[in-house]
Amino acid sequence: MNQTASLVNHWMDLKDSFGMERMTTSPTPPDMALPPRPRKGEVKLNSMPWFHGKISRDKAEELLRPREDGLFLVRESTNFPGDYTLCVCWQGRVEHYRVIYKDNQLTIDEEEFFDNLSNLVEHYEKDADGLCTMLSKPLPKAGSQEYCVDVKAFLEAGWAIPPKDVEMLESLGKGEFGEVRLGMLRGEKVAVKVLKEQSKAAQKFLAEASLMTSIKHPNLVQLLGVVIEGKNIYLVTEYMSKGSLLEYLRSRGRLHVTKTDQINFAFDTCAGMVYLERRSIIHRDLAARNVLISEDGVAKVADFGLAWREEATTSESSDRKLPIKWTAPEALRKNKFSNKSDMWSFGILLWEIYSFGRVPYPRIQLNDVLRKVEHGYVMDAPEGCPPQVYELMKRAWNLNQDLRPTFHEVSILLGHLRGGTGGQKKSS
Numbered sequence: 001m002n003q004t005a006s007l008v009n010h011w012m013d014l015k016d017s018f019g020m021e022r023m024t025t026s027p028t029p030p031d032m033a034l035p036p037r038p039r040k041g042e043v044k045l046n047s048m049p050w051f052h053g054k055i056s057r058d059k060a061e062e063l064l065r066p067r068e069d070g071l072f073l074v075r076e077s078t079n080f081p082g083d084y085t086l087c088v089c090w091q092g093r094v095e096h097y098r099v100i101y102k103d104n105q106l107t108i109d110e111e112e113f114f115d116n117l118s119n120l121v122e123h124y125e126k127d128a129d130g131l132c133t134m135l136s137k138p139l140p141k142a143g144s145q146e147y148c149v150d151v152k153a154f155l156e157a158g159w160a161i162p163p164k165d166v167e168m169l170e171s172l173g174k175g176e177f178g179e180v181r182l183g184m185l186r187g188e189k190v191a192v193k194v195l196k197e198q199s200k201a202a203q204k205f206l207a208e209a210s211l212m213t214s215i216k217h218p219n220l221v222q223l224l225g226v227v228i229e230g231k232n233i234y235l236v237t238e239y240m241s242k243g244s245l246l247e248y249l250r251s252r253g254r255l256h257v258t259k260t261d262q263i264n265f266a267f268d269t270c271a272g273m274v275y276l277e278r279r280s281i282i283h284r285d286l287a288a289r290n291v292l293i294s295e296d297g298v299a300k301v302a303d304f305g306l307a308w309r310e311e312a313t314t315s316e317s318s319d320r321k322l323p324i325k326w327t328a329p330e331a332l333r334k335n336k337f338s339n340k341s342d343m344w345s346f347g348i349l350l351w352e353i354y355s356f357g358r359v360p361y362p363r364i365q366l367n368d369v370l371r372k373v374e375h376g377y378v379m380d381a382p383e384g385c386p387p388q389v390y391e392l393m394k395r396a397w398n399l400n401q402d403l404r405p406t407f408h409e410v411s412i413l414l415g416h417l418r419g420g421t422g423g424q425k426k427s428s
Contacts, residue, residue, distance in 0.1 A: 040157060040158040040159055040213065041156075041157035041158060041213070042157065042213050042214045043149065043153045043154055043157050043159065043209070043210045043213045043214075044153070044210070045147040045148070045149055045207060045210055046116075046118045046147060046148050046149070046150065047146075047147055048074070048117060048118060048121075048146045048147060048148055049138055049140040049141060050072060050073050050074055050121065050138035050139060050140065050141070051073075051074050051075075051117065051141065051146040052073050052074065052075045052139075052141045053075065053076055053141070053146065054075070054076050054078075055075045055076075056078055057078065057085075057087075057096060060073060060075055060085075060087045060094065060096075061087070061094045063139060064087060064089050064094050064139060067089045067092045067093065067094070068089055068137060069089055069090055069091065069133050069136070070088070070089065070090075070133050070134060070135055070136030070137055071088070071089040071136070071137045071138075071139055072086065072087060072088045072089065072135045072136075072137070072138060072139065073087050073138070073139045073141075074086050074087070074099070074117060074121070075087065077098060077099075080098060080100075082101050083098060083099055083100055083101050084098075084099035084101075084106070084117065085097065085098060085099060086099055086108065086120075086121075086124075086131075088131060088132060088133060088135065090132040090133045091132075095131075095132045097131065099117070099120065106120050108120075108130075108131075109130055112129065115150060115151065115152065116148050116150055117148060118148055118150070119150075121135060121138075147207060149206035149207055149209075149210050151206065151226075151228060151233070153210075154206075154209070154213075154225075154226045154228075155228075157213065159209075159213060159223070159225045159226050160225060160226060160227075160228065161185065161224070161225035161226065161227045161236055162227075163227050163228075163229040165185060165186060166183050166184070166185050166190070166192065166227055166234065166236060167183060167184040167185075168181055168183050168192060169181060169182040169183055169184065170182050172191065178193065178194045178195045179193075179194050180192065180193050180194070181194060182239065183236065185224065185236060188239075189239040189241070190224060190236050190237065190238065190239050191236070191237045191238070191239045191240065192227075192234050192235070192236055192237075193205075193234065193235035193236075193237070194232065194234055195232065195233045195234070195235075205233060205235065206233070208235070208304045209223060209226055209235050211281070211304050212235075212237075212304055214279075215275070215276070215279070215281065217271070217272055217275040218271075218272075218298070218300075219268045219269065219271045219272030219275070219298070219299065219300050219301060220272045220275065220276075220300055220301050220302075221237050221238055221240065221292055221300045221301065221302040222237060222238045223235065223236070223237055224236045224237060224238060237302075238294075240292035240293060240294050240295075240300065240302070241293075241294065241295040242292075242293035242294065242295065242297070243292065243293060244288065244289050244290070244291065244292055244293070245265060245269075245288040245289075245291040245292065245293055245299055245352075245353070246287070246288035246289040246291075246352065246357050247357075248293050249288065249352070249353065249356045249357035250356065250357035253356050254356060254384075257356065259386075261297070262353050262354060263389075263414065263417055263418045264297070264299070264418065265291070265293075265299045265353055266349075266350055266353055266389070266414055267411065267414045267415060267418050268298055268299035268300070269286075269291050269299050269301060269346070269349065270346065270407055270410050270411045270414055271411055272299075272300060272301040273286070273301065273339075273342060273346060273407040274407045274408050274411050276301075276339070276342075276407075277339045277342075277406060277407045277408065278408075280339070282337050282338060282339060282341070282342055283301065283304070283342050283345075284322075284327075284331075284337055284341070284342070285303060285323065285326070285345075286301070286326065286342055286345035286346055286349055287323060287326045287345065287348065287349055287352070288349055288352040288353065288357060290302055290303040291349070324366055324369055324370065325348065325359070325360045325361050325366070325369055326345045326348045326349075326360070327341070327344070327345065328340070328341035328344035328345070328401065329344075329370060329373055329374055329399060330401060331344075332370055333370075338401065339406070339407065340401040340402070340404045341401065342407075343396050343404045343405065343406070343407065343410070344396055344397060344401075344404065346396055346407070346410070347392070347393045347394075347395075347396025347397050348360050350389060350392060350393050350396070351379060351382060351393055354381075354382040354384070354385040354389060355382035355383075355385075356382075358382070360379065361379060373397075373399075374399065376399075378394060378397055379393075381393075386417065388413070388417055389417065392405070392410060392413060392414075396410075
């Protein structure tokens with residue numbers, strides 16, 4: 001897995017060339033800026049087909065056959081948690097080299113240091129440099145592959161924000177990898193996801209940021225940049241002042257959330273998902289808790305920690321538990337994710353909107369939900385839910401994923417219903 005490097009010197013080299021000195025005066029309008037800021041580029045993930053994760057020394061030796069010189073894999077160290085082991089075939093046996101995680105970098109000999117495993121492997125593919133032999137042939141892992149992200153790629157793609165430009169304010173809540181705090185970026189409120197560096201968590205955190213560099217839509221929460229400060233990584237996103245859709249629905253309830261609000265929230269969320277669908281990106285954790293509401297009442301899909309491109313979503317296991325009540329049966333049973341499994345989740349989200357934030361499948365034990373659903377159980381319509389919306393829910397919950405509608409189809413239907421509510425007034 002990629003490790004976060006100390007980037008102070010690299011930052012000093014890059015900040016002038018990318019025009020990222022701190023503003024000391026009022027920002028110049030973009031069309032007046034001289035010279036213009038470079039356009040932010042997409043940060044790509046690097047595949048690591050040779051990374052086999054948690055396997056034992058004996059398993060590695062079993063896999064590395066026939067013992068062709070230079071055949072190799074990388075695994076997590078069993079004796080030194082947090083470190084890795086490079087396993088290389090040489091003269092009929094397997095040599096095991098400990099890869100030490102030290103000062104946010106990786107090293108085998110404490111002479112050559114690397115920012116991540118990909119860089120380490122690339123180095124030894126070009127030169128043995130003290131190993132028994134040069135790495136010549138990776139042994140691919142069966143099933144899903146691991147990916148890594150190079151922190152420097154965010155700098156080079158124009159996403160780096162100088163630490164001094166972000167003022168950290170109060171905590172907004174806790175997340176999977178750390179806390180979310182309110183911040184100020186050049187006079188504007190922002191949300192800051194804070195990660196205290198740790199190897200695997202850093203990778204998942206950066207993978208989320210990497211995907212967010214490739215998406216831009218009015219109904220998706222936007223990444224503004226990444227701050228690297230010592231061992232800490234901060235993800236800076238737009239600030240959504242009214243919090244999650246779930247809490248919005250629960251706190252305001254029927255007295256304040258109108259039918260117009262409900263259809264607008266549904267339409268906004270669907271619009272963001274149409275964009276992901278077109279780009280073959282699967283969210284995998286769509287729920288009212290992961291939709292945020294802006295100051296002017298616009299719903300935007302957030303939390304891309306589980307999101308992935310379609311070709312990379314079939315895996316043998318997941319480090320993060322799936323939300324059973326929101327996840328399609330084929331995804332729970334077979335880890336088979338698609339935009340159609342997202343559609344199932346969207347049906348649950350619609351139910352949340354029209355039940356004002358109730359927990360789905362009320363009065364059913366969590367362990368019984370999947371079994372009942374597979375035997376044809378369908379939740380009743382929430383009180384006051386329009387029949388057309390309930391029909392969409394039931395279509396989204398078809399056990400045959402091929403018969404579920406696309407987000408594009410649903411957006412057209414919701415658009416018609418939205419027009420029938422008397423306009424597009426947003427909630428206050």
